[in-house]
Amino acid sequence: MIKRRQFLGGLTALGGAYLLNAYGQTSGIAAGASPDGTAIPSASSIIDKVGSKWTVSNGVIYRNGSTVGNTYNVSLLLWYGGKMWHIGTGGQFYVHTDLDKWLPCSDPRVAVGAPPGSFYGINGHFDYTYTPAQLISILKSMGCTNYRVGCSDDPKQVNAVVKLAQAFQSSGISLLVLINQGIFDSNGILFTSESAAYNRGLQAAMTVANALKPYGVTVYECGNELTRQVPTVLDFTSAGTKAIDFNNLNWPVMRGVMRGMIDGVKAVQSDAKCGINFCVADIGAADALWDGMQPDGSGGYPKVRWDITTWHNYEVYGDIFNIGIDGAGPGFDLPTYCKARYGVPFVITEWNTGPEKSQDYRASYITSTLGKFYQGRKTHNIQSVMYFVLDSGDNTFGVMTNGVTLNPPYSAFTSFVSANADN
Structure with a gap:
């Protein structure tokens, strides 16, 4: 089950720790910062958001007169989406990271749009009292074509999701199933080794995929916010842009x-798509997993390669198109980074404001945030955005309670969908 959240006094409770709302705060653009898209050549220099001056001399990149990482034969230095990019030997693009490393990627300027028909989605829980038929009716009335629901390999949870999958198969609404296996064993103890964790993930994913394969489920999210557990992140107030x-x-x-979860799904459904989700600005974690690196910078470890990059973007984390670095740092365009870095579709599987907000505020947030997401869907490879949540059992996150709509949030969501076609 996707965890139900609790916001306390402007802090977000996740995994038993708190995330400061400074995530969303950025220092803004320094006076004289270069316009987005500035490149050398033809510009002679580029000024970034903190006022540093970037130049290229004899194919080498300099920042304020000092070299930045190991560069040579640079033919283009580009300022785009709050990041520095360059083309190196052979036409390969690279992106600059917080620790002055350059990682391979594609040209961030290339617009990529996801296929139409899957943009609007919403989250739910396996233990809702709504019947599958009622859920289908509700989702269709809202204009949703995607429904995210989580389960472990516990038979009760799997069987509940199987019933949903059976009903949804011919409904025109797709299920994205979260395989809710964590990093702890059945006794709540952290797994003792990578192999033990792998085997448990493999077992759980195979059980879930075997149960759902007959009913047309083809997209799975492998784990929920695993980078933001007490044993995995050192400081919950960090934005996660560095592996350290x-x-x-x-x-x-x-x-x-x-x-293990990815391999388990693929063993059962080789053509299924697997996502790994991240929070806040966790590109440091994503990069390390993708490249088989440890947080200490050592490499050569197994790579985690996913088919869909999935992300959680609550208001407290900041604008995902200009998300801040460790609270005080300048913002960058996270979907653009992921598009260029990993080359797979991007899905925002959870988004909302905090539960302490008024219903009027929530409605306004829904309208404005959907507007930003909608604008980026054809350029940033954003395949779907999935609101959290349909029914939270109260008037905190949901847009309805026990089948009764909560307005104005419900009407804000449905009005936007009705006025902005997924085409």
Whole structure:
């Protein structure tokens, strides 16, 4: 089951720890910062958001007169989406990271749009009292074509999701199933090794995929916010843009369970798509997993390669198109980074404001945030955005309670969908 959240006094409770709302705060653009898209050539220099001056001399990149990482034969230095990019030998693009490393990627300027018909989605829980038929009716009335629901391999949970899958198969609404296997064993103890975590993830994913394969489920999310558990992140107030923000000792356990879930799904459904989700601005974690690195910078470990990059973006984390670095740092365009870095579709599987907000505020937030997401869907490879949640059992997150709509949030959501076609 996707965890139900609790916001306390402007802090977000996740995994038993608190995330400061400074995530969303950025220092803004320094006076004289270069316009987005500025490049050398033809510009002679580029000024970034903190006022640093970037130049290229004899094919080498300099920042304020000092070299930045290891660069040579640079033919283009580009300022785009709050990040520095360059083309190196052979036409390969690279992106600059917080620790002055350059990682391979594609040209961030290339617009990529997801296929139409899957953009609007919403979250639910396996233990709702709504019947599958009622859920289908509700989702269709809202204009949703995607429904995210989570389960472990516990028979009660799997059987509940199977019933949903059976009903949804011919409904025109797709299920994205979260395989809710974590980094702890059945006794709540952290797995003792990467292999133990891998085997448990493999077992759980195979059980879930075997049960759902006959009913047309083809998209799975492998684990929920695993980078934001007490054993995996060192400081919950960090934005996660650096690999060193994460626990080096426990990293293999997290990596193992992720790999196990992906391999388990693929063993049952080779053509299924698997996502790994991240929070806040966790590109440091995503990069390390993708490249088989440890947080301490050592490499050569198993790589975690997903088919869909999935992300959680609550208001407290900041605008995902200009998300801040460790609270005080300048913002960057996270979907653009992921599009260029990993080259797979991007799905926002949870988004909302905080539960302490008024219903009027929530409605306004829904309208404005959907507007930003909708604008980016054809350029940032955003395949779907999935509101959290349909029914939270109260008037905190949901847009209805026990089948009764909560307005104005419900009407804000449905009005936007009705006025902005997914085409």
